Amino acid sequence: MILLVNPRATRPDNRRFPLSLMAVGAGLPAHRNWEIVDGNLPHINIFGVICDWVESRAGTDDPVTAIALTVMPGPQLVSAVPLSKALKQRFPAIPIIWGGNFGSLYPEPVLNAPYVDWVIRGQGENSFAELLEAIEGKRDPKTIAGIAFREADGSHFKAPERVWLGPDDLPAPPYHKVDVAQYLHPTFLGRRSGVYQASIGCPFGCNFCGVISVFGRREKVQAPARTAEHLGFLARTHGMDSVHFYDNNFFLNEPHAREIADAFAPLGLRWWCEARVDTLTRFSDDTWRRLKGAGLTMVFCGAESGSDAILKKMNKGTTTHQIALTAAKCREHGIVPEFSFVFGDPDEPEREIENTLAFIRRLKSINPAMELISYFYTPTPQRRDTYGNVDPLAGTPGTLEEWIEPEWVAWMTHENPHTPWLEPRLKARVDDFELVLKSRFPSVHDRRTRGWGKALGQVAAWRRWAREDYADPHLLRRIRKLARIIPDDNQLYGHLRPSAKSGEAQAAE
Numbered sequence: 001m002i003l004l005v006n007p008r009a010t011r012p013d014n015r016r017f018p019l020s021l022m023a024v025g026a027g028l029p030a031h032r033n034w035e036i037v038d039g040n041l042p043h044i045n046i047f048g049v050i051c052d053w054v055e056s057r058a059g060t061d062d063p064v065t066a067i068a069l070t071v072m073p074g075p076q077l078v079s080a081v082p083l084s085k086a087l088k089q090r091f092p093a094i095p096i097i098w099g100g101n102f103g104s105l106y107p108e109p110v111l112n113a114p115y116v117d118w119v120i121r122g123q124g125e126n127s128f129a130e131l132l133e134a135i136e137g138k139r140d141p142k143t144i145a146g147i148a149f150r151e152a153d154g155s156h157f158k159a160p161e162r163v164w165l166g167p168d169d170l171p172a173p174p175y176h177k178v179d180v181a182q183y184l185h186p187t188f189l190g191r192r193s194g195v196y197q198a199s200i201g202c203p204f205g206c207n208f209c210g211v212i213s214v215f216g217r218r219e220k221v222q223a224p225a226r227t228a229e230h231l232g233f234l235a236r237t238h239g240m241d242s243v244h245f246y247d248n249n250f251f252l253n254e255p256h257a258r259e260i261a262d263a264f265a266p267l268g269l270r271w272w273c274e275a276r277v278d279t280l281t282r283f284s285d286d287t288w289r290r291l292k293g294a295g296l297t298m299v300f301c302g303a304e305s306g307s308d309a310i311l312k313k314m315n316k317g318t319t320t321h322q323i324a325l326t327a328a329k330c331r332e333h334g335i336v337p338e339f340s341f342v343f344g345d346p347d348e349p350e351r352e353i354e355n356t357l358a359f360i361r362r363l364k365s366i367n368p369a370m371e372l373i374s375y376f377y378t379p380t381p382q383r384r385d386t387y388g389n390v391d392p393l394a395g396t397p398g399t400l401e402e403w404i405e406p407e408w409v410a411w412m413t414h415e416n417p418h419t420p421w422l423e424p425r426l427k428a429r430v431d432d433f434e435l436v437l438k439s440r441f442p443s444v445h446d447r448r449t450r451g452w453g454k455a456l457g458q459v460a461a462w463r464r465w466a467r468e469d470y471a472d473p474h475l476l477r478r479i480r481k482l483a484r485i486i487p488d489d490n491q492l493y494g495h496l497r498p499s500a501k502s503g504e505a506q507a508a509e
Contacts (some may be wrong), residue, residue: 001033001062002132003053005069007083008039008046009076015040016195017183019173019246020070020100020124026171027125032132033062036177039079047086054091066135067091068128070100074412077102078404081113088115095135099124106396106403107148111156113400119148122161123200125170166220167198172230180238188445189270189297190242194234197246198227219249221256224263232267242270242297251275254283261290270297277301277322280329288333296335298371301326303339306359310345310352320359324366331367336444339363340373343430344422353426357433361468364441371443374434376422378411432470439476440465453483 004021018038025034035053039046054064067087071080084096099120103110110119118141120127127146134141141147145162184192199221234240250273251257257279264271273296280299283291303323305311311318323339330337341360345352363370397403403412438446439461442454449457457479464473 001035001053001057001064002028003050003064003067004034004036005046005050005067005083006036006038006040007069007071007076007079009072009074009079010040012040012042013185015183015185016244017173017178018070019195019197022173022175022177023170024068024070024099024124024128025177026174028129028132032129034177038178039083041182047083050087051090054094064091064094066095066097066132068097068099071098071102072100073102073105074409076100077400077412078409081400081404084113085115097128097131099128103148107158108156109396109398109400109403111148111150112398117149120146121148121158122146123164125165127162164200164220167200167222168226175234175238180234180240184238184240187242187244189244189272192239193242193244194240195244195246196227196231198222198224199247199249202248219252221252224256224260227260228263228267231264231269235267235269240269242295243272245271245273248274249276251279253279254287257283258287258290261287261294261296264294265290267295269295271295272298272300274300274302276318277303277326278318281322281325283329285333288329288335292333292335298336298338299330300338300340300373303363304342305345305352306341306356306362307352313345314342323359324363327363327367327370331369336369336371337367338371338373340375342375342377344377344419344426346377346419346421349421349423349426353430357430360433360437364437368441369444371445372434372437374430376419376427376430378419429470432473435473435476435480436461436464436470439473439480448485449480450483450485453479456483 002025004018004025006018006021015038018036018040021036021038025036028034037046037049037053038044050067054067057063069080069084071077080098080102084098087094088096095117096115097118097120098110098116103119104121107119107121110116118131118135120131123146127144130139130144131141131147133139134144134147141149142157142159145159148156148158151157180194184194187193199219201219231240231243234243251260280301301323302316303318304314304316306320308319311320327337327339339360341356343349343353343356360372397405397408402408439457442449442458446454457476460475460479461473464470464476
């Protein structure tokens with residue numbers, strides 16, 4: 001028996017399909033028994049559940065022989081470290097295996113942890129299956145691509161990266177291994193929203209993005225017909241009415257977008273996806289109409305900056321003109337655009353912040369339905385070696401215990417990064433601007449604020465927005481605090497924001 005563990009990464013109400021573990025389990029040969037233990041389920045004692053599995057299987061012909069955790073940077077890392085420690089202490093003979101983005105990006109601190117035995121870097125489906133054979137002594141682990149481990153002398157062995165496979169080369173998601181109803185929840189998109197991923201990687205080279213650090217500038221896409229087949233199963237069998245795609249780049253080009261529209265149209269699903277503004281601006285009006293007719297409800301785009309110079313510096317490959325044109329096209333076709341912006345460029349943070357705030361106002365005038373997602377620039381610290389070369393990982397912690405300290409958690413989540421060039425007053429300027437904007441134009445996602453609070457906020461913010469006065473909006477903060485049904489959750493974006501009914505239900509609990 002193999003246990004695939006999803007350490008807690010979010011509140012139970014925000015849980016979604018554990019897609020990575022489902023993919024790993026689906027890739028195991030038929031003779032391997034496996035189960036998923038999801039720490040995001042409500043009222044779960046994940047350590048206790050794992051212990052129960054191990055102890056109930058001990059002495060049988062199918063004992064637990066490996067415990068594998070998927071670990072993302074941020075809150076999940078904070079959960080995974082103490083859980084791994086406790087499991088290794090309780091069951092020292094059972095191998096503890098880490099996969100996921102954190103170990104792929106930062107293998108050294110994971111290999112430095114005595115309570116983690118193996119690390120899988122990059123795509124894990126085949127590497128994991130082969131690693132289980134190595135653990136059983138059937139093959140040399142050094143022959144397995146994507147594997148890392150500690151040698152007997154304490155040194156680290158890291159095998160070359162495995163060649164990536166696309167979704168079409170991998171098994172279908174094994175929905176029979178999870179309680180599907182546990183993962184369908186009310187959102188802005190519908191009453192029973194789910195998640196799906198139809199591709200891996202991204203072909204673009206934005207230099208602030210962690211995706212290419214794991215995947216490189218590569219993307220492999222599943223055929224839209226196969227995606228539609230899987231979504232149709234969830235819709236027919238489990239009543240899923242909407243879906244959030246986790247793909248980092250959903251549309252390759254216009255022919256691909258039209259193929260998606262044709263495949264999705266019969267499903268009757270509403271959906272959210274990520275796309276590039278330069279790709280979207282190349283679409284004909286007919287393609288926009290097809291996508292809208294196929295259920296596209298909201299599209300998330302990394303706008304990042306209101307400056308073409310900064311976009312070029314980021315190697316974004318897009319322009320402010322394309323961003324504005326996308327906002328206009330979305331308005332014309334009734335699709336909500338969601339734009340993210342990265343504030344706090346190190347060179348001239350104040351000037352660039354003001355420039356981007358002005359650009360966001362311009363976008364709001366083009367498309368009042370535009371939704372804003374804001375981040376603060378949090379680069380990986382860099383340090384030069386004795387030869388003057390930059391090692392981009394040299395400034396990061398060398399142990400997992402350091403990584404889960406509050407300062408580094410704030411850096412990983414972008415919530416309160418300690419960046420010397422971003423003065424507190426500049427961060428407050430952005431926060432105050434966002435409060436005024438979202439008070440004057442309540443988000444379509446916002447079901448956490450009572451109706452009277454949104455109406456009062458709109459009135460109270462009208463003059464400030466008109467005057468471009470964002471300084472210390474204490475009255476708006478007070479209104480928001482009094483009118484909140486449940487607290488804000490900065491980790492939510494896109495479809496993950498709950499609907500009115502779910503918010504009211506949580507408040508009643």
